[in-house]
Amino acid sequence: MTTTQNPSPAATPSSGGDRRLLGGLRDRWNGLPRAQQWLWLIPLVVLIYALPVLNPPLLTTEPGTNFPIALFDAARFALLAIGLNVVVGQAGLLDLGYVGFFAVGAYVAAMLTSPDSVLTTIPYLWTLPIAMIVTMLAGLLLGGPTLRLRGDYLAIVTLGFGEIIRLLATIVGPLKGQVGFQGVGRPPGTDADGQPLFANSDGTTWYWLVVTITIAILLLVGNLERSRVGRAWIAIREDEDAAQIMGVPTVRFKLWAFVIGAAIGGLSGALFAGQVGFVNNQKFDVPTSVLFLAAVVLGGSGNKVGVIVGAFLVSYIPNRFIELAGYKYLIFGVALIVLMAFRPQGLLGARQRLLAYGRQAYQRLVGKPEQLASDNPMTAENGGDR
């Protein structure tokens, strides 16, 4: 299978070595039957769950940052990146206001559980689905009018949206601006000593919760990608006009991507509000939004494993190397420029399958294992030498 692929020379002038290695691994992985893939994944998942307890010496972020909390941060970023990847990586819509949805989710959780809120309070776990529904509505509200526009207008309108959410949190009275909401709720349960299981000071249980949710979301999004919806997204991303001509209702599917991405962002926001236990207007600025985008682009937009790696890097590096934390926006800003210039597909670029919806179908049609296209949303225009 390695012989059939032909990466475009312009896109990978310097990365031949790792491409072969990674590509070989990936091909072998893709060649495994589904059941074996699951079997191999089990130890990995166990390891991921065990991380905060193991606290491995080289990987640990202590003494700078509490390691379980740093891991929670990484998991929260991964969830966000998976959501943003649906919008940017799958449907090819540049959303620079993703932090807006994150903020809406956090504020929903805060306002429905904090004693400081003017609204009635409800148990914390109920706020997770409510946060998703409210952010979906926000996504619908923003996406409805703007997704008809050309892609680059969308970028700036979403940027404006993110900023509006932050400004509204500042200037609308009941949203309490910088004072914020104390005592945001947490899931129920106490341990043997009578301490709450989900404490603000300890990230371990929160980390497990977010990892579980992330795995569930990964399965859901993965199924979506393999469905008709996912095929429509890829078609839209590759060529919107062509997709429209072939009968794909482009606006509707773009709206779906936008709304699903928004819901995942809101979910992450609600989890964030719960763990920190305090929400005010300070953490939802546009630079944070660009950090989310950097996570997706760095890891490889369109590739779920890639964006998780990217999210881990983006959240882990400032926590691990505290002295770099002040420069994180500078570092990731430069990283975006360098990536676009030299490796637009990201660290782990997505290989779009020629038939996005399944290798069985491809095998049945062509009678041989699927051929991997060297295309990628970022290099689409020069990958034509197959």
Next chain:
Amino acid sequence: MLVTHLLARGQVLAQGPDWISFDVGAFVDQFWSNTFDGLTYGAIYALIAMGYTMVYGVLQLINFAHSEVFIVGAYALFFTLAALGFGPSAPNLNVFALVGDLVLAMLVAMLAAGAIAILLERVAYRPLRRRKAPRLAFLITAIGASFAIQYAIFAWRGPNPEPALIMFRQQPVFEVFGAIIYDQQIVIFVAALVLMVVVDQFVNRTRLGRGLRAVAQDPDTATLMGVNRERVITLTFLIGGFLAGAAALFYVMKVPAGVQYNGGFILGIKAFAAAVLGGIGNIRGALIGGLLLGVIGNYGQTLFGNAQWTDVVAFVVLVGILMVRPTGLLGESLGKARV
């Protein structure tokens, strides 16, 4: 009738902490002074919007980093003025010395902003253009460049704004509809207008300007006709940078403590909104869009009673315009702009 009713009510929706309150009384009282002040801000928006609109006209690229071109100009202006002895109180200078100093500072700011604009084009965009990268890559590079410059300044100067620089104490000149017009407002408005007319005439009348319009209309044909596309692109970035540098002078004149690492960011979004409002790619549209946005933003600010509503109103206007008339008021036409 309606207005008096609302005036009597004062604040609508007032119960507990206000969700949103309207101050119609202040809006009516300050209508004209808001209008004139809005025109002043609008002239500054328009100058910055020119940079967005011209680059978009030639390359169909939203140059997100243009706001950082502006802020680099503002820093250059700040250091020049500080070196010339300007400080937190207005200096005692005669008119000629003052104008001389300000023009010198403006020229330095224009050169700095122009230089950074060209550098940006060379380092960030040209490699992508050579590779014929898709649009998304350009946008991501632009946003990356914007943040790289912003946070390089942050690393250098820290999070706080630079100390305020007062250039001259503003004096009332005359009164219209009960609103006092200050000399500062007149200076900013007239100077910005003159600069924009110069650029408009340059694009419409000169040989270089004709080349620019040709590339905007059809890059390939223009190249065949002997227009050097790369040179036109450099020229476009240079003009945008010059205007942003000039805008820095007027902005600091209006907002003396506005020199800050992220001070250009929101201004940039508003200028872009102005460009879209007028019709992106259209030079005269940028002027009209800028003035309109400045005035609308000021109205919103007094109506809702908080300065930060200016930005919210500007964004809502942007979305509204894109929904109703995506090509803006005057349409998108750098190429077709004719006298």
